Amino acid sequence: MSSVGSFTASLSELDVPWTRSTVDALDGVLDDVLAPPTVAAPLGLDGYSLTDRSDVTLDPTPGDLDGATTGLTAAGPAIADYGSVVVRADAAGSEPVSLYCERHVAVVAESAVLPSMRAAIGELGDAIRDGLTGAVVATGPSATADMGELVYGAHGPTEVHVVVVEGR
Amino acid sequence: MASDPAHERQGHDAPHDDSHEDRAARIRRLLATEGPAVHENTVGFNEGRYESVARLDDYEALKEEARTIKEDAIERLPALVEAVTEAVEARGGHVHLAADAADANRYIAEVCTDADADHVVKSKSMTSEEIAVNDALADAGLRVTETDLGEWVLQLADDAPSHLVAPAIHKSREEIARLFEHTFDLEDPPETATELTRFARERLGEHLADADVGLTGANFVTADTGTITLVTSEGNARKTVAATDTHVAVAGVEKLVPTVEDLAPFVELIGRSGTGQDITSYVSLLTPPVDTPTLDFDADETGDPETREFHLVLLDNGRLDMREDDDLRETLYCIRCSACANTCANFQQVGGHAFGGETYTGGIATGWEAGVHGLDAAAAFNDLCTGCSRCVEACPVGIDIPWINTVVRDRLNRSGETDRFDFLVDGLTPDAESGGPPLQKRFFGNFERVARLASATAPLSNRLAATDVVRAAMERTLGVDRRRALPQFRRETLVEWFAGRPDPLVTDAFDDVTREVVLYPDLYTNHVHVERGKAAVRVLEALGVRVVVPPVGSSGRAPFSQGMVSTARAHAEAVTDTLLTHVEVGRDVVTVEPSDLAMFRSDYHHLLDDDRFERLAAASFGCLEYCYGLFEHDERRTEQFDVPPADRRVAFHGHCQQRTLGLDGYTEGVLERLGCDVATSTVECCGMAGSFGYKDDYYELSVAVGEDLRDQFTVEGCADRTVVAGGTSCVEQLDALLDRPATHPVELLARALV
Structure with a gap:
């Protein structure tokens, strides 16, 4: 199985919905998966910009974060074995955008899907030595069992949707 | 608020x-x-x-x-x-x-x-x-x-x-x-x-x-x-x-x-x-x-x-002091994952408010508490580690958590004060301990001396020990819970029986009849469950093995469990001296009791120099493991058995330390080879754990742990199976909790001999 195939299989096992899309079709996909209001950080895809979307707030204030239902961010690498996506801290606020809203939509370039945890940590090691200050290996929604049974949406998102961008 | x-x-x-x-x-x-x-x-x-x-x-x-x-x-x-x-x-x-x-x-x-x-x-x-x-x-x-x-x-x-x-x-x-x-x-x-x-x-x-x-x-x-x-x-x-x-x-x-x-x-x-x-x-x-x-x-x-x-x-x-401490250093490898707590049968019943100190909880807590808060912080809960060793394989960095508990217990023993009842056990306790282990620990730690005296005076000793006044006194002074049945000591030990019996007829039907073994007469098999030892001798001889049962001291498991490391080491040295003389002439060492085998194969590396430990460890086997190997050498050996229909459906509980050594599969393998259908328990430990279940502080906890095992063996599909367990402790616990008897697997084999 390709890394992408095994990644989406892992997502399915985690009950994390996912969509494959080209860059051209991305806006249509986002129309479906963004539950408004949406806050976002740039997706870092050549030839695609969120500034064209009027339903998305970039550079959100704390109030925007609190009021939004969906947080839309880029993510990568992704880890096929685990169905994990890595959210990178940046000045555009990817970390809070991915964390504060009910729903996190993570957009992953196909080429960023790595087979294993070890491969991902290797890549992150290089990136950290290059100046990356925060990387969260996120697997499924936030969860707690502290209240007597498993509940999603403890402090972070209750649901996660992953979009894999083909050809990137 | x-x-x-x-x-x-x-x-x-x-x-x-x-x-x-x-x-x-x-x-x-x-x-x-x-x-x-x-x-x-x-x-x-x-x-x-x-x-x-x-x-x-x-x-x-x-x-x-x-x-x-x-x-x-x-x-x-x-x-x-x-x-x-x-x-x-x-x-x-x-x-x-x-x-x-x-x-x-x-x-x-x-x-x-x-x-x-x-x-x-x-x-x-x-x-x-x-x-x-x-x-x-x-x-x-x-x-x-x-x-x-x-x-x-x-x-x-x-x-x-x-x-x-x-x-x-x-x-x-x-x-x-x-x-x-x-x-x-x-x-x-x-x-x-x-x-x-x-x-x-x-x-x-x-x-x-x-x-x-x-x-x-x-x-x-x-x-x-x-x-x-x-x-x-x-x-x-x-x-x-x-x-x-x-x-x-x-x-x-x-x-x-x-x-x-x-x-x-x-x-x-x-x-x-x-x-x-x-x-x-x-x-x-x-x-x-x-x-x-x-x-x-x-x-x-x-x-x-x-x-x-x-x-x-x-x-x-x-x-940084723990880093310099050869015995506590491993604690620093701990990643606090909690596996040692979750896998611990005692922790599962009471949690960290009993099995924990000022901050840390579970098996590894003893190392942390002793290291960061001081020895006394570990004192209140350290005895809840029975040394069952199930946490060792669960630990992602392989920390020998039972050893850390043993070392801390030993240090606590040495820091203790002499008990006012010590005179009661002084004659029974030829231990090598400086400082003052608590009376109860000295009693259980020197159980070999108790067993020898009790056998020598049996059956009077059994009758005397069963009286209310003696049980009350034992509970008051030694903390031996009166709700537990005491072992019934035998006048004739296994070693005495073996020395006095006529020369056996060992079959030479198999091509590879070159093996000779020492059947290790552990404390319980020698003094209490003598029939079990005789069964092992009969089975081994039927499989074409020449057996000797020489007088050998106890392995030191008992003092080791009580944190009496010097005493355990003295036992280990003496036992190894004796057993290695047999190993040197080509004999293997076969054990009936898994907790003693675990001493030879694992714990002795803390007590002996590497060479002696490795020689004894390499020559030591569990009796079902040994049978399994003999079957592998010559499949015809299985024809020596015809398991009676009543024994063909088995409920098997693997002894905790046996499982950690990876040896429980041999019992299942042997029984299945002889046509038995085996259902194996999934609990980590029976809860008896040697002396633990006898101690009045822990009797109820021990029973609570055992009830998980009882429940597995009384469900539909299991309730009618013959109960088999490898350890003396497991058999005692199962006998106390079930309406049907539990049997050591070698006894099941002996009664299946053609």
Whole structure:
């Protein structure tokens, strides 16, 4: 199985919905998966910009974060074995955008899907030595069992949707 | 009250009081109150661990790698501290190496003062519990809010964690609902787990938005980059960092690993080993100050990431001394995953409020408590480790947790005072202990002498011991619970029987009849279960093996269990002297009792020099393991048996130490080869564990553990099976709990001989 195939299989096992899309079709996909209001950080895809979307707030204030239902961010690498996506801290606020809203939509370039945890940590090691200050290996929604049974949406998102961008 | 959670949190209400009544009463209370919730959760985590690690391609190699990284890191610790300091400071952060709790707390309070803070939010951190930072910050006039849901519940309830990973594991949903209702005086209180979580999220969201300083722990810190790794599920640790401008991370110095790449095996192992999750929701690799805009919720503004501040507090608090301590050093490899607690049959019943000290809980807590809080902090719960050893294979870095418990017990024994009843056992106790092990430990530790005297005077000794007045006296002075049946000593020992019997007829039907064995006459087989030893002799001879049963002393298992290491070592030396003379002439050593085999194959490496240990270990076998090997050599040997129909459906309980040695499969293999259908228990230990189940403090706990096993063997499909167990203790426990007898597998084989 390709890394992408095994990644989406892992997502399915985690009950994390996912969509494959080209860059051209991305806006249509986002129309479906963004539950408004949406806050976002740039997706870092050549030839695609969120500034064209009027339903998305970039550079959100704390109030925007609190009021939004969906947080839309880029993510990568992704880890096929685990169905994990890595959210990178940046000045555009990817970390809070991915964390504060009910729903996190993570957009992953196909080429960023790595087979294993070890491969991902290797890549992150290089990136950290290059100046990356925060990387969260996120697997499924936030969860707690502290209240007597498993509940999603403890402090972070209750649901996660992953979009894999083909050809990137 | 919730509006001001910065009140003092009490430690465990565990009295460090050694009196028997208090301890027994406390265990009884916890069995009835917190036990059910702890049991449900830990058993679930433990089952999840087995399933999750089975999904790894090479679990054992990953554990080896993790162990090697930790050994190397602790070896090079001073250099790693230097490296991480350089890395963090180069990025504009600050590092403080704190000598002790007071030093750490003083520094953290200063950071808060310098930041003009009045509110600190915290994510879950056992190290911060160790230094009681909440109290210290409260004293400095700060409000502190725990943001992990479990920790917050405990903060509201003024309670202490009962588990390393799931701190409020002992609280049921109903209790939490009542707590919220009463604390916040709610009209429409949340009830379901989802409602409770939502309520907590909203309340804590306000605290997070309000706070100035975020205090986290660290699961790992990489020395090359100063990367703080946080393994979490709720997302509160992420918010604790994102929502505050000043981040303080508190970590024991042992959390350092050399490089980011070294995190790989730990990230794959920690969740699986702990709660049985392949990975937790979030593994944050933070190399602060993080490049995330600051969040000012009051002004509804974001700010420049450059204004973020970071402080790493590396805590010594006894760890550098532990590093120099050959027996406690391994504790520093611990990644606090909680596997040792979840897999522990005793912990599963009572949780960390009994099986824990001032801060830490579970099997490894003994090492941590002795190392950071001092020997006495481990005294109250150390005896709850029975040495069953199931935690050793569960530990992702392979720490010999039972040995740490044994060493600490030994040190506690030596620091003790002589018991006023010591004269009662002085004649019975030829031990090599300096200082004063408690009377009860000396009695059980010198059980060989007891057994010899009792056999010599049997059956009078049995009749005398059964009288009410003697049982009452034994309970009062030795803490031997009168509800337990005592062993029935035999006048003629196995060794005496063997010496007096006519020369046997050993079949020479098999091509490979060259083997000669020493059947090791362990204490119980020799003095109590003599029939079991005779059965082993008959089976081995039927398989074409020449057997000798020479007089050999006891293995030292009994004193070893009581933490009487010098006495155990004296036994080990003497037994090895004798057995090696047989090994040298080509004999193998075959054991009936798995706990003695575990001494020869595993524990003796702590007691003997390497060469002697390895020679004896390589020549020692369990009797069913040996039979299995003989079947492999010549399949025709199976024809010596015809298992009677009544014995063809078997319920088998693998002895705990036998399982850790990986030998329980041989019993299943032999029985299945002879046509039996075998159902094997999944409990980790029978709960008897040698002397443990006899001690009046622990009798009820021992029975509670045993009831899990009883339940498995009385369900439909199992209730009519012949019960087989490899250990003397397991058989005793099963006999006490079941209406049908339990049998050692070699006795089942003996009665199947054609």
